[in-house]
Amino acid sequence: MSSMASLAPGKTSQFYAEEAGPNLLDLQAQSGVARITGGVSPIALALAFQDWFLHLAASPGKQIELMTGLCRPASVGGDARFADSEWNKWPFNVFVTTFASTGQFWQQATSEVRGVAPHHAQVVNFAARQVVDGFSPSNFFWSNPEVLRAARDSKGQSLLAGLANLRQDLRAPLTPAAAHAAVGRDVALTPGKIVYRNELVELIQYEPQGPAVYREPVLIVPSWILKYYILDLSAHNSMVRYLVGQGHTVFMVSWRNPDVRDRNLGMDDYLARGLFDVLDEVARIGATPDVHAVGYCLGGTLLAIAAAALGSGRQACEARLHSVTLLAAQTDFSEPGELGLFIDDSEMNLLDAMMWQQGYLDGAQMGASFQLLNARSMIWTRIVREYMLGIRAERSDLAHWNADATRMPYRMHSEYLKRLFLDNDLAAGRYCVNGKPVALKDIRAPLFVLGTERDQVAPWRSVYKINLLSNASVDFVLASGGHNAGIVSEPGHARRSYRFTAPQPVGQAWVGPDEWLAKAQQAEGSWWPHWQRWLVAHSAAEQISPPAMGAGVTLADAPGMYVLGD
Structure with a gap:
């Protein structure tokens, strides 16, 4: 794999080979993996799921608890996705009940399994929540009564507006929201x-x-x-x-x-x-x-x-x-919270290889991690609102700022993650x-x-x-x-x-x-x-x-x- 595309001005491939030493081939291979996975270590995920699965398989008491839990009703009380009264009517109430039961099952299955390393348990629990949230009935046209009602009342105009929003975003997916606000004209105004x-x-x-x-x-x-x-x-x-x-x-x-x-x-x-x-x-x-x-x-x-x-x-x-x-x-x-899910030795190794080759961590790569942490509000809710209901969210000044991404140098970010996050120096x-x-x-x-x-x-x-x-x-x-x-x-x-x-x-x-x-x-x-x-x-x-x-x-x-x- 060639790293010439990421060379700094005045630097040669020989320079980076000498900088990497005997690990050059490893760094190039791991950098390629990182680009495919978005910086998420498949090894870290595999280890977490293996730890959880093997301990769950060796826990008959936990398995019985999960089976008996299937008989208990689940609730989505307080979930804003299902606040509309239409969700209480058939068949949408069946969708919600099934979704709640599924979420409850996986929450229990990935929590308090004896012997699982705490970090692995958090990773598996987080991954399960993301998958379950992805299958929420609110995310699909045919199972969301609010979307169906909006389409009926607008005679399909809401769907056409949503399609127009989607086409606009697909044509210019990398256009930052900050492009609509000029620094010094709309924001950063104090003299x-x-x-x-x-x-x-x-x-x-x-x-x-x-x-x-x-x-x-x-x-x-x-x-x-x-x-x-x-x-x-x-x-x-x-x-x-x-x-x-x-x-x-x-x-x-x-x-x-x-x-x-x-x-x-x-x-x-x-x-x-x-x-x-x-x-x-x-x-x-x-x-x-x-x-x-x-x-x-x-x-x-x-x-x-x-x-x-x-x-x-x-x-x-x-x-x-x-x-x-x-x-x-x-x-x-x-105790860094859910951001720590993305930081362990395996993740650090992959990120380090990716940053070593390109010389920095890109703002889009950081933004993807934050979006994943807030997938329900930043991904799924936006998809429903803008692409199904056809309502384009008004850009706030805070949203403009949030899209104005920056980069972090390879060495600084590597030191920050290792010395502070990993080693807590x-x-x-x-x-x-x-x-x-x-x-x-x-x-x-x-x-x-x-x-x-x-x-x-x-x-x-x-x-x-x-x-x-x-x-x-x-x-x-x-x-x-x-x-x-x-x-x-x-x-x-x-x-x-x-x-x-x-x-x-x-x-x-x-x-x-x-x-x-x-x-x-x-x-x-x-x-x-x-x-x-x-x-x-x-x-x-x-x-x-x-x-x-x-x-x-x-x-x-x-x-x-x-x-x-x-």
């Missing part, structure tokens, strides 16, 4: 300037909206998996605009979208060039070493590593972290910065930590573990919503709430997540004002005049050029 640029990031400083600001600037470090402007969407739901309006000087990291030439950028590069260099610039421009640092998702994990390195003295920096905010960011990966105190291990207990700055209730990327109980690993004061808040929508939760957004308790002081006995949840107060509305009050409480009381944009030197208008890179 600002590019005040620093290196080969990995641009730094945006946003213009003040008043004559006085809090002394300590706010630096936001978003994830590099997708573009930064999730935190600066439209005017009504921009976190950046909200913070600026509350009197904060706000800086934002905008990551460059890497390509094959960046294959050897690693976690150390992202830490040094994407965070420590930027912190120094913020301290210089803000004329103060004290910075409120905010990290979202993977950016929060990187910020936690930086905070530990600074607190332990492993890293020199002109800036000081006055406070640290971690938004839906994991620091312990022992950060939580174990083995993660090294400048060749020396750092520990989260060395974080000195007070922490504001946010989890979201329906987060499948960073489950909130996993995010909560920072309380166990850090000796700093922690203010933990649990917001309604998921990984993205729970963060973009502006004041005035309907049906939003959050839970909180008093900050856990240093030295307090460990309070587990379920105990914390039982004691937490619930407040209606956005968590942003709660966080804003926390930032103010950890800021100097006296406000100052806004610092000059870029300390007098700017490079371009926001949103800059890196965010526009495809």
Whole structure:
């Protein structure tokens, strides 16, 4: 198999052969498998199903339990797919009952089988749910009464509209939804300037909206998996605009979208060039070493590593972290949720081979994994709504952002998966910065930590573990919503709430997540004002005049050029 198509400019096949060493043939073969399977390891799946099947075959008690369970009625109560009253009528009620019984059987068959490795049990259970959901009667024209009624009432126009939607998507399957929204025109609208640029990031400083600001600037470090402007969407739901309006000087990291030439950028590069260099610039421009640092998702994990390195003295920096905010960011990966189903040694081996050949992990490949995690809502519900009912979903600004995919360099993504997901080095105190291990207990700055209730990327109980690993004061808040929508939760957004308790002081006995949840107060509305009050409480009381944009030197208008890179 030739790898010439994925060679970086200036590199030759001989270079990659030398880089791979004696494993070149293995890497090429495994990369080919990964391209066929979409990065899913058939070996990992086979091992999981073999483990489950052999243990189930050796469990007569479990088999009897399954047989007797077939006689018990099953319910789909609360399932929005079957909320329409027509589902209670014949023959649709028979379809629903059969579907519910099938789902109940496979849920029981893949759960609590003695001897099955927990990871294998989760993989089999997840796979069974996906297959069963695929055969839901709501997914088929002839067995969905809502689709049949819409076709009858519209005299077939709903089906024609659905067919037109399908033909449009098939003609341009790779056209991103973001093409309908221009960055800088429809999203990423808050006025600002590019005040620093290196080969990995641009730094945006946003213009003040008043004559006085809090002394300590706010630096936001978003994830590099997708573009930064999730935190600066439209005017009504921009976190950046909200913070600026509350009197904060706000800086934002905008990551460059890497390509094959960046294959050897690693976690150390992202830490040094994407965070420590930027912190120094913020301290210089803000004329103060004290910075409120905010990290979202993977950016929060990187910020936690930086905070530990600074607190332990492993890293020199002109800036000081006055406070640290971690938004839906994991620091312990022992319970990563369903995303961990795609991460084990076999999967890692296959992904590593695929990324080695192409030099990066493509955004479409990442997006496919997230769609699989949310197949019911992101795949099947969309098929029914857009292709059977003929209703084209209105593109929201969040949907535009979600389609604006990025890439991740081979080395960085490989290190991230191995050192954090697989080996959990950060939580174990083995993660090294400048060749020396750092520990989260060395974080000195007070922490504001946010989890979201329906987060499948960073489950909130996993995010909560920072309380166990850090000796700093922690203010933990649990917001309604998921990984993205729970963060973009502006004041005035309907049906939003959050839970909180008093900050856990240093030295307090460990309070587990379920105990914390039982004691937490619930407040209606956005968590942003709660966080804003926390930032103010950890800021100097006296406000100052806004610092000059870029300390007098700017490079371009926001949103800059890196965010526009495809």
